[in-house]
Amino acid sequence: MMQRKLTAVSLFTGAGGLDVGLDSTGRFDLLAAVELQETFCKSLRRNQEQGRFGTSDTRIIQADLSVYTPRELMAELGIKPGELDVLVGGPPCQSFSTAGRRGGVQDPRGQLIWNYLDFVRELRPKVFLMENVRGLLSAALEHRPIAERPPQGGEPLRPEEQPGSVFDLWLSDALDMCGGEYRVDTFEVNAVNYGAPQLRERVLVFGNRLGRVTPVLTPTHAQDDPMLAPYRTLRDALDGLQESQPTLLDFSPRKKHYLDLVPTGGNWRSLPDDVAQESMGRAYHAKGGRSGWWRRLSWDLPSPTITTMPNHSSTSMCHPEQTRVLSVVECARVQEFPDDWEFLGSVTEQMKQVGNAVPARLGIIAGETVARLIEDASLDLAHDVPRATQTYIKSHVRTRRWWQNGQAVVQA
Numbered sequence: 337m338m339q340r341k342l343t344a345v346s347l348f349t350g351a352g353g354l355d356v357g358l359d360s361t362g363r364f365d366l367l368a369a370v371e372l373q374e375t376f377c378k379s380l381r382r383n384q385e386q387g388r389f390g391t392s393d394t395r396i397i398q399a400d401l402s403v404y405t406p407r408e409l410m411a412e413l414g415i416k417p418g419e420l421d422v423l424v425g426g427p428p429c430q431s432f433s434t435a436g437r438r439g440g441v442q443d444p445r446g447q448l449i450w451n452y453l454d455f456v457r458e459l460r461p462k463v464f465l466m467e468n469v470r471g472l473l474s475a476a477l478e479h480r481p482i483a484e485r486p487p488q489g490g491e492p493l494r495p496e497e498q499p500g501s502v503f504d505l506w507l508s509d510a511l512d513m514c515g516g517e518y519r520v521d522t523f524e525v526n527a528v529n530y531g532a533p534q535l536r537e538r539v540l541v542f543g544n545r546l547g548r549v550t551p552v553l554t555p556t557h558a559q560d561d562p563m564l565a566p567y568r569t570l571r572d573a574l575d576g577l578q579e580s581q582p583t584l585l586d587f588s589p590r591k592k593h594y595l596d597l598v599p600t601g602g603n604w605r606s607l608p609d610d611v612a613q614e615s616m617g618r619a620y621h622a623k624g625g626r627s628g629w630w631r632r633l634s635w636d637l638p639s640p641t642i643t644t645m646p647n648h649s650s651t652s653m654c655h656p657e658q659t660r661v662l663s664v665v666e667c668a669r670v671q672e673f674p675d676d677w678e679f680l681g682s683v684t685e686q687m688k689q690v691g692n693a694v695p696a697r698l699g700i701i702a703g704e705t706v707a708r709l710i711e712d713a714s715l716d717l718a719h720d721v722p723r724a725t726q727t728y729i730k731s732h733v734r735t736r737r738w739w740q741n742g743q744a745v746v747q748a
Contacts, residue, residue, distance in 0.1 A: 339363070341363060341364060342363055342365065343415075343419075344364045344367065344422040344424060345367050345413070345422075345423050345459070346369040346424050346425060347452060347455060348401060348425045348427050348428065348448070349369040349380060349425075350376060350694070351379065351673075351689035351690060352380050352383065352389060352693070353672075353673065353693030353698075353699060354424060354467060354699040355369060356388075356672075356673060357672075357694070357696040357697060357698060357699015357702070358699045358700075359699075360699075360700055361700055361703040361704055364703060366390040366391070367393075367413050367420075368394065368395040368396075368409070368413055369384075369390070369394065369397070370404070371396070371397075371399075372400050374398060375681035375685045376689055378681070379680045382678050382680060383678055386678070388674055388676065388677060395413065401427075401448065401452075401455075402447070406454060406459055410459065417458060418459075418460045420459050420460075420461040421462050421463065421710060422462065423459055423461040423463075423465070424465040424466075425452050425455075425465075425467075426467040427448035427449045427452050427466070427468065449466070449472075449502075452466055453509060453510060456543065457513045460514060460545070462544060462545060462546055463542065463543065463544045463710060464518075464543045465702055467539065467694055467702070468538070468541070469537070469538065470524055470538065472503055473500060473524065473726075474499045475499070475500070476493075476496065476498060476500075476501050477497070479497075480493065507520060507522075507724060510543060511723055511724060516723075518543045519547070520542070520723070521541075521549065521550035521727070522540070522542075522724070522726040523539070523540045523550075523553050523727050523728075523729060524537070524728045524731035525538055525539075526538075526730060527697050527698050528557065528568075528733055529555035529557055529558065529729065530556055530697050530698065530701050531556055531557050531565070531568055532638075532670075532672060533567075533569055533572050533639055534573075534639045534642060535639070535640055535641055535733055536641045536642075536698075538694070538698060542702075542706070546709060546710065546713040547713070548713055549725075550705060551705055552729075553701055553702075553727075567637075567638050568638065569634075569637055570634065570636075570670070571636060573670045574670075577666065577669060579665055579666075582664075582666070583664040583686065584664070585646065585683050585684060585687045587652075587659070587660065587661055591649055591652075592659050592660075594607070595632060597611065598631075598654070600633075600656045600744070601632065601634035601636075601637070601656070601736075601744030602631075602738070603631040603738055604620075604629040604630040604631075606744075615649075619650065627738055628648075628650050628652055629649060629650050630649065630652055631651075631652040631654060632652070632654040632655075633653065633654060634736075635656050636746075637735050637736060639653075639670045640653065642667045642690060643691045644688045644692055646667065646691070653667075664679060664687060667687070667691070668690050671695050671696060672697050673693070
């Protein structure tokens with residue numbers, strides 16, 4: 337007997353990476369994808385019209401989810417509270433990223449995780465899935481600069497300044513909504529552990545009102561583990577790809593001058609010391625590994641995290657052999673978009689779509705987990721299981737030491 341497809345709605349859809357993954361499982365009927373950015377919506381609509389995801393009935397809705405309401409969405413789709421199977425979404429994460437300024441909820445984008453919760457509360461889906469950066473779990477409701485914290489002589493942190501206070505409050509609100517009927521399970525994961533050719537840490541939050549424990553997202557790939565498949569590499573990702581005129585957000589002539597000196601798999605540490613200091617300026621004396629500076633990728637390792645600006649000196653994504661940045665299509669391959677997927681707009685807009693996307697592989701893993709949750713809903717839940725759990729699944733993965741004794745070094 338053919339299984340019924342599960343109805344799904346995607347919020348904060350972005351470039352559609354999560355949706356591509358969900359769709360490729362064959363288990364979901366995507367009713368709508370809601371996204372703010374006009375160019376992103378044009379790309380989504382083009383690919384939906386070409387049959388690359390969703391169906392001919394999937395709605396691509398351009399809307400600001402800080403003002404567009406759940407009732408407007410339900411009216412447009414003709415659904416009532418409790419009828420939707422799955423609600424998915426990845427609210428903008430820049431305000432929680434450890435690579436950014438960490439504005440938290442003081443940044444308007446940080447409020448959008450509560451807007452997402454408003455849609456859960458009103459739509460009452462059987463299952464919801466929210467994805468975000470790992471930094472969400474350590475973000476504070478109010479950010480205090482490091483120079484003003486207790487180790488530097490500052491006053492003790494107030495409760496709202498404590499690491500993790502954002503997610504603690506969000507989780508409390510999620511557990512209290514709808515009369516406390518939702519159970520929430522949180523996973524810190526790395527896409528590389530599930531077969532993606534990329535190191536990319538994410539948080540996946542599953543909520544369900546079915547009385548079920550979310551199955552553990554068991555890794556399928558690892559480094560030097562005979563029981564699991566080996567990590568997929570950049571070579572695997574780009575195998576067979578041919579581009580006559582690659583679309584590039586390329587390096588400047590100055591950056592290419594320094595990158596020409598870096599061998600495959602190397603970075604700034606492989607440059608002569610005087611050249612490294614000259615090229616990096618004050619960053620040469622900064623703390624931390626600075627592994628992205630003048631980075632030339634390795635064929636035989638997973639790709640670093642794809643970003644929106646791969647041509648920056650400090651987050652360089654230089655081709656292993658050619659002195660150029662990875663192209664839009666190459667980055668999309670690493671993110672595991674279909675080869676015929678179209679990204680519209682300027683080169684900058686295309687890279688923004690690719691770099692901000694959720695790896696399609698995580699959409700597959702999450703989609704299969706959601707489908708299993710709903711299918712197993714008739715089974716009983718043990719009474720001693722807590723209403724919320726958090727599971728860390730090797731989200732931080734180190735594959736290398738970069739440079740030692742004149743060569744790039746791989747390290748578990």
